[in-house]
């Protein structure tokens with residue numbers, strides 16, 4: 470799960486990370502109030518969307534105009550810029566060309582930036598540990614730094630038994646060019662950040678840029694946080710920050726039915742039980758020249774209601790021109806799945822070819838139910854056969 474910049478800053482502040490002052494605004498009027506509250510002299514009005522690159526982004530209605538982060542010198546400027554941005558679609562490197570609608574702004578005090586650095590905590594899958602990444606090349610995309618000047622990225626892997634030790638922080642502090650009092654400040658900053666990361670079950674905290682101000686303070690000017698979905702049950706405050714406007718409606722619907730659904734760009738819808746089998750199914754569809762429209766794991770305990778919901782979600786994607794159901798009946802029985810498929814196909818008026826591969830417990834009963842249903846279902850004997858058939862049927866139907 471993702472949250473907005475202002476929410477991340479609010480959470481970090483609770484853990485003792487110093488952050489610039491600011492207020493969220495949903496209307497130009499609120500933006501003005503927020504600015505008055507800050508008192509100036511410089512205000513920054515920042516579009517809040519779940520994507521980075523806002524500063525360099527462009528609004529769809531005014532591609533030659535300014536980006537999604539605007540420095541303002543007066544309350545009137547704050548109002549004008551808030552009016553210009555709210556309700557408009559911002560396109561950045563990270564949003565894709567469809568962009569994201571700006572419905573919230575963050576009005577923040579303008580910072581006196583002397584240096585822009587990069588700092589992130591993330592989970593490194595190779596070592597299964599939290600890793601600190603830092604660079605003197607802040608403000609630009611870290612992927613670019615990694616590609617062009619990989620030696621400028623510092624890394625420290627943290628042992629979970631010890632957590633961030635002062636020597637880790639000092640090493641990074643020296644690498645970032647901090648001196649004197651700043652080293653101690655940074656050590657404190659990093660340990661607060663690490664505590665927030667752990668206690669909030671984050672999977673990423675990215676501060677880009679981390680700045681040094683004219684008076685030598687160290688501040689996060691931007692903050693991005695991602696959280697482990699599997700830990701949300703114990704992160705009430707984080708869950709309350711969820712902004713459904715930022716999420717795909719089909720994915721929200723899927724999560725309500727405990728389905729793991731991720732929309733993709735292809736035209737072959739997949740309904741599978743088990744994440745591993747779902748991935749294998751997507752691979753084999755590609756092997757036969759097709760493109761999966763989604764990842765969908767109906768889970769081990771799939772019942773009729775869930776299968777029907779899954780069908781509806783798959784078909785709500787207008788790109789879907791064929792469906793492959795690939796179920797291995799273990800805990801869930803094939804006859805139950807077959808009944809659910811029949812019920813779903815009748816309920817949603819299936820208009821695309823449907824290939825079904827069933828295997829496992831009660832498979833014969835399942836196949837019989839499908840045969841006797843009167844539905845045009847293409848039966849497949851194994852995974853390869855299923856993939857080949859769905860690719861072929863989808864092509865012929867198109």
Ligand code: ADP
Nearest residue numbers: 513521522523524577578579580608677678691
């Ligand atoms: P994004 O990464 O989405 O473009 P940032 O929050 O990093 O958004 O802002 C982009 C740039 O805008 C920053 O690198 C910084 O130069 C400037 N900026 C952002 N917030 C402030 C602020 N409060 N004061 C001064 N400059 C800011």
Ligand code: MG
Nearest residue numbers: 521677678691
């Ligand atoms: Mg940034």
